[in-house]
Amino acid sequence: MTVNLSKGQGISLQKADGGTLTAVRMGLGWQAAPRRGLFGTRTKEIDLDASAVLFADKQPVDVAFFQQLVSKDGSVRHTGDNLVGGAGQGGDDESILVDLQRVPVHVNQIVFTVNSFTGQTFAEVRNAFCRLVDESTGQELARYTLDGGGPYTAQIMAKVHRVGTGWQMTAIGTPANGRTFQDLLAEIQAVL
């Protein structure tokens, strides 16, 4: 069953039957908050971007984001940029697929971030969430709600890191500010 993560909480990505996960998907969904006013059509669209940064010993070595949809090794794939959100109607608007078996051996942490590319803060976003799904079964492993994120334009959502031979996910939820993941690298260093 789904675990609603709170900040800093970790879950192991071992399956209940003892097998390890082979593929996980980070899903990001959001809707623009409606603005009151005369010109309803002038609702500014909000573009949130999900990124996955691959770290080896705290050094960023690879990334999957809207400008590079597939990491160089092919293990992390972004399914494509969504510029407006709400398309999934509560489903995922952007997804990042991680093939954990194919992640290069030196990569020991994968950090997922959300950035507001258009610059609105999370206070203007509705129904924003980030979730982690076991891609082989479609089961939701963890969900993290972004609503009421306050005056921030970015958030470091979670990290998936190696523990022994398997992987573990830790919710981070650190707010930050930045247009793309590059602006967050300093903040990410602090949570590795």
Add this chain to the structure above:
Amino acid sequence: MTAELVRGQNHPLSVARLEIRVSASHPVVAGATLADADGRIPGAEWVAHPASPRVPGLEVSRQAAAGHRLAVDLDALPEAVHRVNVLLALPSGGNGPASFGAMAAPFLAVTGTDGAEIASYTVTDLDAESAVVALELYRRQGAWKVRAVGQGYAGGLTAMLHDQGLSGAAELAASIDEAVAQGVARAVSAPPAQRTGGGTGALRTAPAGGAAADGRDTGAAARAGPAAGQGPGTGGSGAGAAAAQPPAGSGPISYRHPGRSTSTPPEPAPAAPPAEPGQPSRPVAGDATGWSMEERLYNQVWGMFEDLARTTAAYRSAVDFAESRLEQELDRVLSDPRTRVGPAADAAREEARAKQAQLVEQARSVLDRDLAQLVAEAEVVEHALPAAFARWDSPVWQGYQVPLERPMALRLGDLHLPERRDLRIPMLVRLPLQRGLWVDSGRAQGGPEAGLLDSAEMRRLAVDCAVAHAVRLLAVHSVGDYAVHVIDPAGAAGSALAPLLEQGALREPPAAGAQGVSEVLARLTRRVDLVQMAVRSGAVESLPPDLDTGEHLLIVNDFPHGFDDRAVTQLRYLADEGPSVGVHLMMVADREDARAYGPVLDPLWRSLLRITPVPDDHLADPWVGHAWTYEPSLVPVGSDVMRQVLWQVGQARKAYGI
């Protein structure tokens, strides 16, 4: 009178106390859901199932069985209930069938308490469903009716309960599964379905009389009778409702006309044999998407190309990282005066080196695992490739026959990476060619044979290579669809071109001298110009009759020998505009020869796909940008396959009178 219902049909119920008998060939779970006027289940307490078998007015049995009797008292149902769905589900787990399609159609009969059958329904046409709403008892203007529903759910109980608007459907389905599993565990020693005789006053079970004993017989008799339910016995409103109700399909409704096929469906992909436990699955040729085997193989080759590029990228990145970490750690040891010398420093250095070696070893083992899989795949794929994708030494070229249509791609050679030299990925380019080819007769830059070959030898190899590509292009097109022209101003390629001339593949001898050059170029330029004009203005039919619509390949040897400025401009025009109207260019040239033109020719060279007559690592993949070593596909030394193929093409041309 017994009504044998068909899907969607209804039948009035005259008595309030009913029994619903279920017979199936394998144990099934029987349950019932009570729904309000809107067809929604307000909560889990409105569902009668093995874990909670009683609701007011209705009882189901506690476990999965091949036969069930559900007692129903319509008068005792709560007022809010307008609908009772009788559902069947297959117990999950166990060794029974996983879907209703794998067993005989379940049979349900609605009887009165005296055992007289009122209506019956055989739930047919089920396939992958593991749960089905079999019957529906519903209130209509104060009277109860029964309707045969037969709506199956491949998603099982969860999907069914969810569809009926029950929140927490998954939890309820799980608890039902658990109760059934316990029942199954119990059933080993427990006596058959113990039916309680009326826990509440409303619940009454039928007397265990003859009806139960010969239930199957009466059911069979009812089926054997005429379609009584469709007779005048059915009330007018009921018939209307039955007509209005679309036939509930078992699964999604297919809108396809049963007797019509709009297009040929793709033949199914070859099934991969099941993998040995703990082993990766054995590769199969054509294990990719596509409408035809050719397309599947093309996609599979590109899939292998991408996989090899990416897995190598992962390996290289891990090795690079290990190196840089080692350097950093060694630097740190050196920069600290306390640890610069002495045993501690040695130990630190040793440790850093061990860490690096371990990471590289780990990366290598992952790479080796992936490479082994790709090598096995390449092995099976290589043997399955059609002629256009195959190497010249493949047996398919020995059995070559002139094709009727153009293939989707052509093999220009092989690609490999230094990590595994024997893993060759076919380099396939789409046809018609999107850009011209440039067989570089200049000195190879990075290949192992660079510097070993003198310039004359390179030129000879380049012409041979170009001829091999041209023959391949000719051979994979259907007769008369592809014409080859050669510009060879100095006659330098005479002997290499001989086979093309002998078999009539070249309609006229290679154009020689400045005059020949300008004549051929003028002809092709005119063709490109006319066809482009016609295509742009949508007047293809008004092209002059002497203009053939096939594709043309112009091989230019020894560029820029014999070219004046006007000819060079025409050549650039052909390179730019030709591919879209079927005029393709193959240059056999050394860029150094044309350096007098300066940078004005750079766009020409850039617009061509450069290939080399000797292995050379100049091609980059589109994903990671590795330098891949390209090796042209050449006819094996001493083989006569090219001549045979040309002879076949020539024979076909004669047969067609072209």
